[in-house]
Amino acid sequence: MDKYCFGVDIGGTGIKIGLFDREGNMLDKRVFATRRTENGKDVLKDAADFIEKIRKEKGLDREQILGVGVGLPGPVNDRGYVSEMANLGLGGFNIEEEMSSMTGLKVKAGNDANVAALGEQWKGKGKGFDNMVLVTLGTGVGGGVIHKGRIVAGSVGAGGEIGHILVNYDEKEACGCGKYGCLEQYASATGIARLARQALEKNSKDSLLADKEDINAKLVFDYAKQGDELALEIVDEACRYLGIALAGVAQVMDPQAFVIGGGVSKAGDILISHIKKHYIPNVMNALKDKEFLIASLGNDAGIYGCARLILN
Amino acid sequence: MDKYCFGVDIGGTGIKIGLFDREGNMLDKRVFATRRTENGKDVLKDAADFIEKIRKEKGLDREQILGVGVGLPGPVNDRGYVSEMANLGLGGFNIEEEMSSMTGLKVKAGNDANVAALGEQWKGKGKGFDNMVLVTLGTGVGGGVIHKGRIVAGSVGAGGEIGHILVNYDEKEACGCGKYGCLEQYASATGIARLARQALEKNSKDSLLADKEDINAKLVFDYAKQGDELALEIVDEACRYLGIALAGVAQVMDPQAFVIGGGVSKAGDILISHIKKHYIPNVMNALKDKEFLIASLGNDAGIYGCARLILN
Numbered sequence: 001m002d003k004y005c006f007g008v009d010i011g012g013t014g015i016k017i018g019l020f021d022r023e024g025n026m027l028d029k030r031v032f033a034t035r036r037t038e039n040g041k042d043v044l045k046d047a048a049d050f051i052e053k054i055r056k057e058k059g060l061d062r063e064q065i066l067g068v069g070v071g072l073p074g075p076v077n078d079r080g081y082v083s084e085m086a087n088l089g090l091g092g093f094n095i096e097e098e099m100s101s102m103t104g105l106k107v108k109a110g111n112d113a114n115v116a117a118l119g120e121q122w123k124g125k126g127k128g129f130d131n132m133v134l135v136t137l138g139t140g141v142g143g144g145v146i147h148k149g150r151i152v153a154g155s156v157g158a159g160g161e162i163g164h165i166l167v168n169y170d171e172k173e174a175c176g177c178g179k180y181g182c183l184e185q186y187a188s189a190t191g192i193a194r195l196a197r198q199a200l201e202k203n204s205k206d207s208l209l210a211d212k213e214d215i216n217a218k219l220v221f222d223y224a225k226q227g228d229e230l231a232l233e234i235v236d237e238a239c240r241y242l243g244i245a246l247a248g249v250a251q252v253m254d255p256q257a258f259v260i261g262g263g264v265s266k267a268g269d270i271l272i273s274h275i276k277k278h279y280i281p282n283v284m285n286a287l288k289d290k291e292f293l294i295a296s297l298g299n300d301a302g303i304y305g306c307a308r309l310i311l312n
Numbered sequence: 313m314d315k316y317c318f319g320v321d322i323g324g325t326g327i328k329i330g331l332f333d334r335e336g337n338m339l340d341k342r343v344f345a346t347r348r349t350e351n352g353k354d355v356l357k358d359a360a361d362f363i364e365k366i367r368k369e370k371g372l373d374r375e376q377i378l379g380v381g382v383g384l385p386g387p388v389n390d391r392g393y394v395s396e397m398a399n400l401g402l403g404g405f406n407i408e409e410e411m412s413s414m415t416g417l418k419v420k421a422g423n424d425a426n427v428a429a430l431g432e433q434w435k436g437k438g439k440g441f442d443n444m445v446l447v448t449l450g451t452g453v454g455g456g457v458i459h460k461g462r463i464v465a466g467s468v469g470a471g472g473e474i475g476h477i478l479v480n481y482d483e484k485e486a487c488g489c490g491k492y493g494c495l496e497q498y499a500s501a502t503g504i505a506r507l508a509r510q511a512l513e514k515n516s517k518d519s520l521l522a523d524k525e526d527i528n529a530k531l532v533f534d535y536a537k538q539g540d541e542l543a544l545e546i547v548d549e550a551c552r553y554l555g556i557a558l559a560g561v562a563q564v565m566d567p568q569a570f571v572i573g574g575g576v577s578k579a580g581d582i583l584i585s586h587i588k589k590h591y592i593p594n595v596m597n598a599l600k601d602k603e604f605l606i607a608s609l610g611n612d613a614g615i616y617g618c619a620r621l622i623l624n
Binding site for chain 1: 442443457464465466468469470472473476477478489490491556557559561562563564565566595596597598599
């Protein structure tokens with residue numbers, strides 16, 4: 001009898017569910033809207049119902065399902081305890097126990113950025129690297145650390161929260177987390193746009209960015225690729241903070257590879273080369289020679305990683 | 313038949329060997345001089361001979377020895393490969409294979425700071441914390457990261473090299489490692505003495521330190537405890553860098569506890585309170601509540617950790 005598992009990535013706007021075979025091939029993928037009414041109180045039940053719906057549609061017995069891997073936006077420790085969920089009011093419960101009793105299936109859970117790291121390590125660009133770090137550059141900066149093929153969840157589930165490493169001692173504006181000078185303030189899509197606005201206030205240098213109303217990270221990278229001096233300076237500044245932060249990560253974990261994901265990573269080579277430019281001078285000799293790669297699974301990294309929580 | 317193991321801490325000046333029973337009780341401890349002639353080419357053979365000598369003296373059969381754990385001053389990856397040894401010219405060999413063929417015993421090895429971390433986690437102040445970080449403040453700043461009770465050696469054996477995290481972007485003097493602005497330049501005994509000399513050049517403020525010829529870290533802490541304003545500023549500066557670096561470590565690993573060892577840690581509470589003062593504002597809310605403890609095994613942490621490599 002063939003065996004399967006589900007990967008379920010619960011986000012603030014959508015619940016993405018993948019059905020995987022034993023070897024980790026994705027057979028089906030669905031996205032459902034997240035019901036955010038009453039602080040998202042129905043989110044877990046909805047996810048359980050969607051799983052049941054897909055299982056029945058596919059004609060699978062419950063015995064054929066090895067388990068359900070779940071990713072959540074918030075700290076999840078390695079026993080499944082969720083302290084809080086970003087953008088949803090839920091928190092203070094054990095997701096593995098709750099969803100297991102709802103579905104009658106084995107459930108394993110992890111933080112969304114951490115399961116994405118596991119996904120990239122298993123089926124994406126991190127393949128072959130037992131020790132690797134995923135950095136996602138999106139609206140914020142997320143991260144996941146994989147050590148010996150497993151997620152480093154940490155004692156309260158905040159392992160891999162690379163976006164909130166202090167990188168600028170002089171910052172006057174607060175980060176979303178309440179601290180000052182976090183990597184996320186410079187290397188996220190939002191952060192890069194902010195750096196651009198600040199740079200333009202000081203000096204527009206006949207930049208292509210000067211007459212743009214809606215400056216975003218993509219535009220900054222596009223103009224940098226065209227040789228726009230100011231855009232290049234902004235890219236370099238964002239990557240300086242990234243290089244320094246990843247140098248610190250390397251001093252702690254000594255991974256084989258850094259995989260860069262999220263929307264900003266679409267910039268590609270220019271991003272990698274500028275990160276390496278600032279990474280290399282800021283790590284010990286033994287750590288200089290690391291792989292820097294662009295992630296390959298996109299938004300599916302999470303459901304792959306969720307499946308991996310079961311298929312390991 | 314009772315079983316035993318050896319913990320062997322190889323340093324630039326001494327080879328310390330402990331004999332342990334199965335439960336990790338240290339039954340005997342010896343220190344031999346490290347023969348540094350010809351780049352320390354005889355160090356491994358000497359260590360093997362000392363082990364054999366102790367084994368025979370104790371009347372133990374080779375079959376009673378579960379194995380030998382070895383700690384070395386240099387990067388050791390988790391397969392026993394040693395790229396270089398500090399203060400000795402050796403490098404580029406597999407310590408586990410070499411010493412195993414010399415002794416006829418099972419050999420496991422690790423970096424000296426990493427095995428010290430494992431020792432503190434097993435029998436010292438890290439007891440009960442599966443995820444913990446040891447920071448040793450001595451001539452340099454060393455570190456070891458323990459995740460789920462095991463050393464994070466990293467891909468080239470440079471895991472836990474916390475002393476070389478960049479903490480000061482404005483440093484003009486090079487660290488021993490060749491980089492600029494490493495934690496070690498401010499938080500080691502040498503680094504604290506340097507901060508003191510720099511502070512005195514700028515402003516002696518009627519400090520007790522002003523008329524001292526040989527300023528060292530102990531003196532700085534002693535005077536800080538007596539309320540000397542300048543000494544307190546120096547302590548605070550060293551601990552600011554420590555707090556910031558450990559905040560970065562926490563964002564990556566989310567350990568339960570930080571254990572502070574090495575000569576400087578004898579300063580005790582004043583050190584802990586100043587580190588926490590700078591750690592807390594620089595980590596995410598979820599990470600603020602960590603234990604900060606002074607190590608308890610002193611120079612024996614290494615041999616305990618070496619024994620633990622065998623007795624796990």
